[in-house]
Amino acid sequence: MTQRELIGRTITVLALVILAWLLVWLVREVTEVLILLLVSGILACGLAPLVRLLQRWRIPGGMRFSRGVAIFALYLALFCVFLLILSIILIPAVNETGRFVQQLPQLLTRIRGILAELHGRQPWLPDLAGTLDRLPTMVSNLSRFGPEAANVAFRFLGGLTAVITVLVFTFYMLLEGADIKRGMIALFPPAERPRVGMLLDRIGTKFGGWLRAQLLLSLSVAVPVTAGLFLFRMPYPFLLGIIAGIGELIPMVGPTLGASVAILVALSQQTWQLVGVIVFYVVVLNIEPHILVPRIMSQVIGMSPILTLAALLTGIKLLGILGGLLAVPVAAALQVVVAEIVHEMLPYSVSPPPPLPESARAPAPESQRPARRRPNAR
Template sequence: MLIAIGLGLVALILVELVLRVERVLVWMAIAAFFTAALAPAVDWVQRRMPRCKRTLATLLVFVLILLVFGGLLAVFAVPLAREGTQLANQLPAMVADARAGRGPLGGLLDRTHALDYLQQNQERIKQFAMGLGTPALNLLRGLATGVVAALTIFVLSFLAVLQAPKLVEGTLALLPPASAGRWRAVGRECVRTVTGYVTGNLIISVVCGLLTYLVLKIFGVPFAGLIALFVGIADLIPLVGATLGAIVAALAAFIHSVPAGIAIVVFFVVYQQVENHVLQPIVFARTVKLNPLTVIVAILLATELAGILGALLAIPVAGIIQVVLKDVWRHRRERAPVESAPVESVTVESTPGQTSTRPSTSDERAEGERFST
């Protein structure tokens, strides 16, 4: 009874500890994912430059990643700043045209009677605007938490990639030599699974960006390249990224023209179905070596259980489980013939008049065969 009570208390303490540090555990899980994805790149740099130390190779890889992200931000920031300046200069004229019912915005407001609604509900709109302070504060807090999380994950990933060989060797040193070699091979296969997932995700995002660019270009939507680049990057975010990119592209298309907006909405509805049920299973079946049905089931279950984080880790975790199960099955099949082999026995005379039996060895069986011959 005391043991049962003690185990129950330990379980409660562990659950409470996990709930208290849930955010940190999530950051560590994401950092572990990026570590498994980036460690092969650092190893490749070290193989190409044998004199390069682990610290320098890790620094080069992470600096390259920062440069890529900085370049993408510059690609977005420069056109947005230019267009924002033009919009600020044209805003007074646009407002005057809208009030007079001129221009596309004025015609839209006139057809929907939006100006009459605004004039009749000025007090209600003012109260609604005053109540936006708390959501705005929560949004700022969320942004600050996101920045802290990104920096923490970056530092954890950098340190984990830097110390990866020592961590692996130290862990394997605790195991017997035979088991250490086996688990080293399993670990390599798991890392290949994560790398394959990242590669497959990049391929899908490139396909999404290219198709979006073609559709936007066909309907003459301005800034088609910039919007397609945003859609491709957003598609890397699991669960919500594709929807976010579709919303931005559809808004830009509706501003250009209503038919273009309707066409973009139809395109994204169809493409999402094709990507979720055809493209993702096929690509991940090639890169992660997972059955298409397993890919769909893993994404659905993980998304339902853990949301965005589950969608991010669903396919790598499913691939790792598959690697471990294959290794266990292979190991059991290799041991099965040895364990099921019949054992012969020989009669040994221990004392005069008394005999005993024991398993015969291979040498004794060979000697017996030569004697009988």
């Protein structure tokens, strides 16, 4: 190798390292934007079948909706559904929340008595009653941090801005989805474009299926929990049911937090209610991860439970709760890409050997058969 070639290769390696570093830096700087685009893409894939359904629907006069009008009608319908849920469920839940806050001091007093009695019988248990005694002081200390209220307000406004941004991105992805897809396909060589188009379609199917699976899981937990708490005559059933449904969207810890709130409320009720709620949530917390999630995710997305759990843990480690929430659809998309790469590298599937021809399977003539050994005469 000449000195010029060595210098050229060194410069090439350094340029690649610098380019990789710049790429990593750019991704870190625009992570929030990439997450907003990912969430918008998932919503667009989930809402696209509804938009196509509205486009096929004929209005009086034989006319059909254009795509833009269909998207606007879908947004309007979803907003009306949101208002309906707000009036039927959330308003009673808000009223229950107000009553819960008013009765919280009495609830804490009763819970403190139960914990103090339990600690007296079993001294080895931690003194949780003392922690409850310090709770009002801890809450009152929050009023000293006035600037934190401004930070909370700014975070709320930032979250509201993110929601509006996602809705706008989703609208334009639904409106110009075909153009966006053609633009992405055009980046590849002509021979690869049909395969890339099929790959994008499969990824979109995975995204839309994951969104529908999440909504189905939330409903499958919120409705039984609300009905079960009604049967146990528990207070705040709507509020606790909504907490359980929202908790289902939070990976790993959400269902447990919802159960903890319900059991905390049940401590102030009769003994049979407390025991019934504990048993009920034990059943729910075992059915949800072992039956509902694997069955729904495997049927809708086609991911194994082990891969789903690994994706959840990796997402939580990288980006917290939001990472865990988005880990499954991202892993499903990567699964599609990796499967396509493996199929390209191994185009021929393993198949059983071909059957033998008739001549090979025919019995050999007597003259060609090996002579049988006769047993020795004794």
